Amino acid sequence: MRAAPRDSRIQAWLKNNAAGSAVEATGAWSLESSSGQATVTLTRFPLVQRADRFIAGSGKVDIVMGPNRLDITGKAVADVGWISLEGASDVPSLASDIVIVRAGDEAERATALPMRLDLEVDLGRQFYLRGMGLDTALEGSIRIRNTRAGLRANGVVNTREGRFSIYGQTLVVRKGAVTFQGLLDDPLLDIIAVREGVRIEAGVQVSGTVRQPIISLVSYPDVPEVEKLSWLLLGRGPDASGADAGMLLAAAASLLGDEDSEPIYRQLGLDELGLRSGLNSGLGGLLPERTVVGSVTSSVDNNADAQFLVIGKRLNDALYLTFEQALSGSETVVRASYQISERLTAAVQGGTINGLRLVWSLVFDD
Numbered sequence: 001m002r003a004a005p006r007d008s009r010i011q012a013w014l015k016n017n018a019a020g021s022a023v024e025a026t027g028a029w030s031l032e033s034s035s036g037q038a039t040v041t042l043t044r045f046p047l048v049q050r051a052d053r054f055i056a057g058s059g060k061v062d063i064v065m066g067p068n069r070l071d072i073t074g075k076a077v078a079d080v081g082w083i084s085l086e087g088a089s090d091v092p093s094l095a096s097d098i099v100i101v102r103a104g105d106e107a108e109r110a111t112a113l114p115m116r117l118d119l120e121v122d123l124g125r126q127f128y129l130r131g132m133g134l135d136t137a138l139e140g141s142i143r144i145r146n147t148r149a150g151l152r153a154n155g156v157v158n159t160r161e162g163r164f165s166i167y168g169q170t171l172v173v174r175k176g177a178v179t180f181q182g183l184l185d186d187p188l189l190d191i192i193a194v195r196e197g198v199r200i201e202a203g204v205q206v207s208g209t210v211r212q213p214i215i216s217l218v219s220y221p222d223v224p225e226v227e228k229l230s231w232l233l234l235g236r237g238p239d240a241s242g243a244d245a246g247m248l249l250a251a252a253a254s255l256l257g258d259e260d261s262e263p264i265y266r267q268l269g270l271d272e273l274g275l276r277s278g279l280n281s282g283l284g285g286l287l288p289e290r291t292v293v294g295s296v297t298s299s300v301d302n303n304a305d306a307q308f309l310v311i312g313k314r315l316n317d318a319l320y321l322t323f324e325q326a327l328s329g330s331e332t333v334v335r336a337s338y339q340i341s342e343r344l345t346a347a348v349q350g351g352t353i354n355g356l357r358l359v360w361s362l363v364f365d366d
Helices: 008-020 105-110 225-233 245-256
Strands: 022-030 035-050 053-066 069-084 115-122 127-131 134-147 150-166 169-183 188-194 201-208 213-220 272-277 307-314 319-326 332-339 344-351 355-360
Touching (some): 008 053, 008 069, 150 188, 169 201, 188 213, 201 225, 213 225
Parallel strands (some): 069 115, 069 127
Antiparallel strands (some): 022 035, 035 053, 053 069, 127 134, 134 150, 150 169, 169 188, 201 213, 332 344
């Protein structure tokens, strides 16, 4: 063992299984015909040992070699595997239409030994992938063969117990399938990850291929795009006044675009930071705007341009805290919203106006 993977699951496996690793090769070789065959048997043997990946497998591989050919066939099962994609997106690569030919390459190609590769690889039950926000176990099998166009693969790999962290939220992978039906490095993607524990479960769907992925928003039940983004990022619906629109559009550009950095309020550990108008702030949302004796929130309603600084933080799936402070006054509101059930939410408010609000929500699905 030359490398210690940065994963506790792999380190635990090594502690219990590393001593039994072995590789055995038996075969025959003819000096007269320069040909032969061999059978290689692997037992929990570390095939890949790097700081960012580790794969140990068992299986049997048959090798037949002659003056003009090399055949490799067999089947292997991964006893344990771990691949880290951290930093993989930062590695530069050439465009697909660029081919580099160095001096002597053509001569080497002319004398290259033709190879026929046909391997069936089973990922087993302890193969893990981490990186780019994804942390999941993988299972499935693929068949790898070489052709004139390059390595080809056929098979399906599924995720198991996956988590996907994106834009400060941890989503549950509801569906994760990677289908190989062509080039080994460009499989089809079908991944859906949602934020659970809220009334509208919103998330992202990744489709397309590895080289050209397509990211879109999804929700259950289906709601407009702005609401999907609000439930995904804030765990609630968008503000009725549209005050969240600027923040949500900026978040969408980072979530669905090519932005690499998170906004500053995400880096500070907050879920919400922005401005709301006084008419639609928490001060006027608890009680009716007017009663038979006049305006309940006259100090706010008389100034339609009043702005409130809003800071929000979700403590868990059910509890959300909000602090609102008037920028040109002394009005202050601290609110705690608790989701009692899928449809019932309670909000306790203190500050300039104190009170308790119960909200029952009903969504009509199309």
